[in-house]
Amino acid sequence: MPVLDDIVRDISFAIGGIIKNTDGIEEISRTMIMSPSQWGDISFPCFACAKKIHKNPHEVAQQIADHIAEKVPCIAVARADAGYVNITLDSAFLYQAIDAALQAGQSYGAPQTEKPLTYIVEYASPNTNKPLHVGHIRNIALGQALIAFLKYCGHRAISAEIINDRGIHIMKSILAYQKWGNDETPESAHIKGDHFVGNYYVLFSHRVKDDPSLEEEAQKLLQQYEQGEQEICSLWERMNAWVIDGMKQTYKRLGVSFEEEDFESDIFEKGKQVVADGLARGVFKKRDDGAIYADLTDVGLDQKVVLRSDGTAIYITQDLALALMRTARHPDLEGVLYIVACEQEYHFKVLFELLKRLGFTWADTCVHVSYGLVNLPSGRMKSREGTVVDADDILDELARLALQEVQTRWQDIDSVELHSRSEMIAQAALRFYLLRVQPRQDMIYNPAESISFDGATGPYLQYTVARISHILAQVELKKKIDYTVLIERQEHVLALLVLQFPSLVHELHNHLLEKKYYNPSALTQYLYTLAQETNAFYQTYRVLQAETPALVQARAALLGAVKEVLDIGLALCCISTPTNM
Structure with a gap:
């Protein structure tokens, strides 16, 4: 258990x-507010608690304040203030966290996991009918952060994606290209492949408003594809290659790679077999029109079709097959974390x-890591209407804004360093x-707001780390340091925040394992607070001239401990920390 958690427990028992x-x-522990002020x-x-024991809260607060320090050695001062007990910890005790952080380095705060677990984290998982958009970037940021956190906590986290390269949405792009493409290619149009195909998806969405029969044509194309008709399969393969090539370029900019990459086109037939087996076992039923479904009304869901009446597969068909394949690959699988909107x-x-009814023992540990929509100041995005903001456009805009910031702040760096620093920022x-x-x-x-060097932004934290690095480069720390000279309240607060980091990690880890939810915003808020307090300390x-x-x-050792925590925290957000800015 982290040191700060032990302190809170001791205080709670003493109050009780x-x-x-x-x-x-337990209720006393939950009620405590950790907020240096x-x-x-x-x-x-x-x-x-005063209400429960039928006493005045002011009297209870005074009673606790009068006796708590003698019961918990690490308490320096306790006082009653308007029904609250405000506790100040002993600075000498807090400063032990400095050495702990410096000695542990990048493992500081990592829980000692007795039983490492194996998780698959499925994220990104795009469709091959359009380019990645800004919503995909949020998905990717969450996926990479979750994997980084699981690994930091000692677990095995397998990065995975399923590329949805078949289905009715893919056929809409193909049909539009058949009708209006005129043998154009990404090369001849000088357009990145995923954007090229995405234009035809938008074109279909516009044309179908005037000609609804296009929907039926697209459905027929899907049947022809699943029946293996050569002409359709060849065009499907060609257009998918265009999109995937374009997506890989975007992935490279975002540092995305996967240990496991599956394609819906490779597994949808296996999904049909899973459905057939489930039908034979009575998990599924067949309607008069031939569609196969699961009756889930007994658990408050509906009658879910898992195979259409024309025999074509849907999303859930391939999800069932993929679950079976992942079980075979990883017999020790604890669960799958699906990062999807x-x-x-x-x-x-x-x-x-459905997985539970089919007998997958790990189904209860599967989690939909749900995230909200991403809009821009101009409003909500809709890919079918062509108003979506593409990931490439966001990345280009950020690169342009970052380049402007770097050029404004540092005029004496060479071109290579200029672009490298801009991309990192x-x-x-x-x-x-x-x-x-x-x-x-x-x-x-808001791209412009996110690039700012002030406020709750990545560049602000990077700048804080760089500033500490500049100071530490000029000090050679001794093996034994006298922390009794640190007598200022701001120094005390920084040490307390360093001590707080393992407790935050412990809380996030337990929340992930028990409630299957990971909230990186708790980490980012903590890092911002730490950076704020550090910059306030500088001012x-x-x-160096103490x-x-x-x-x-x-003071240098204290800043070194702060830097270790900022480095770890930013790494958990998959953010690089510079040595100078």
């Missing part, structure tokens, strides 16, 4: 003993119920901005 309410220890480090509101919540409720701006919002919330992405106190050599050493 003082007010003679030992049955409510002028009032103290930890606050305990006494209103709820909130619009698909019902789909995953159905999928997980652009990636940090993108990822931090997307991760700072709770995943389930819709969000508005008030000197480090009054004594001992104070130089102690």
Whole structure:
């Protein structure tokens, strides 16, 4: 258990003993507020417990404040303030966190996992009828961050994607190209392959408004494809190759790679076999029109079709097949974490119920990591109407804005360093901005705001790390450091925040394992607070020119511990930290 969690537990037991309410220890722990301020480090509101024991909260707070310090050695001061007990921890105790962070390095705060688990994290998983858009970037940022966190906590996290390269949406692009493509290619049009095919998907969506029969034509194409008609299969293969080539270029910019990559076209037939087996076992039923479905009304869902009446597969068909394949690949699989937009919540409720009924023992540990929509200040995006903002456009815009910032701030760097630094800053701006919002919330992405060097942004944190690195490069830390010279409140707060990091990781890890939810915005908020307090410290106190050599050493060590935590936290967000900016 992290040191700070032990402290909170000891304080909780002490409070329970003082007010003679030992049955409510867990509730007391949950009620505590960890928020360094002028009032103290930890606050305990006494209103709820006072009501239970029929006493005035002000009297209860005073009673606790009078006796808590003698029961918990690491408490320096406790005082009652308007029904709250405000506790300040002993600075000498806190400063042990500095050495702990410096000694542990990049493993500081990582939980000691007794039983590492194997998870598949499925993310990105695009359709091959259009380019990646800004929503995919949020998906990718969440996926990469989740994998980084699982690995940091000692688990095996397998990055995976399913490329949805067949289905009615793919046929709509193909049909539009058949009718109006005139043998044009991405090369002849000088357009990236995924954008080229995406234009035909948009074209179909416009034309079908005037000619609804195009929907039937697209459905017939799907039947022909699944029956293996050569002409359709050849065109499908050609257009898919265009899209995938374009997507791989975008993936490279985002640092995306997968350990496992499956294609719907390779597995949909296996999905049909899973359905056939389920039908034979009574899991599925057949309607009069030939469609095969699962009756899930007994668990509050509907009658879900898993195979159309014309014999063609749908999304859930291939999901069932993929589950079977993953079980075979990984007998020790703990579960699959599907990172997919909130619009698909019902789909995953159905999928997980079907997996349970088909006998997959790990179905209960599967999780739909749902995230909200990403809009721009101009409004909601709609890919069918061609108003979606492509990922490439966002990346290009960020690169342009980052280049402007770098050129403004540093005029003396060469061209290679200029573009390298710009790209690093652009990636940090993108990822931090997307991760700072709770995943389930819709969000508005503002590129100009995200690139700022002020406020809750990636570049602001990168700048903080670079500033610390510049200081540390000028100090050689000794093996033994006298921390008793650190007497300022701001130094105390920084040490407390360093001590708080393992507790945050522990909380996020437990939440992920128990409630199957990972909220990186809690991490980004903590990192921003740490960066804010660090910069406030710079503005008030000197480090290299501190009054004594001992104070130089102690403050440099404190900043070194802060840097370790910022480095780890940003790495968990898949953000690079520079040595200078």
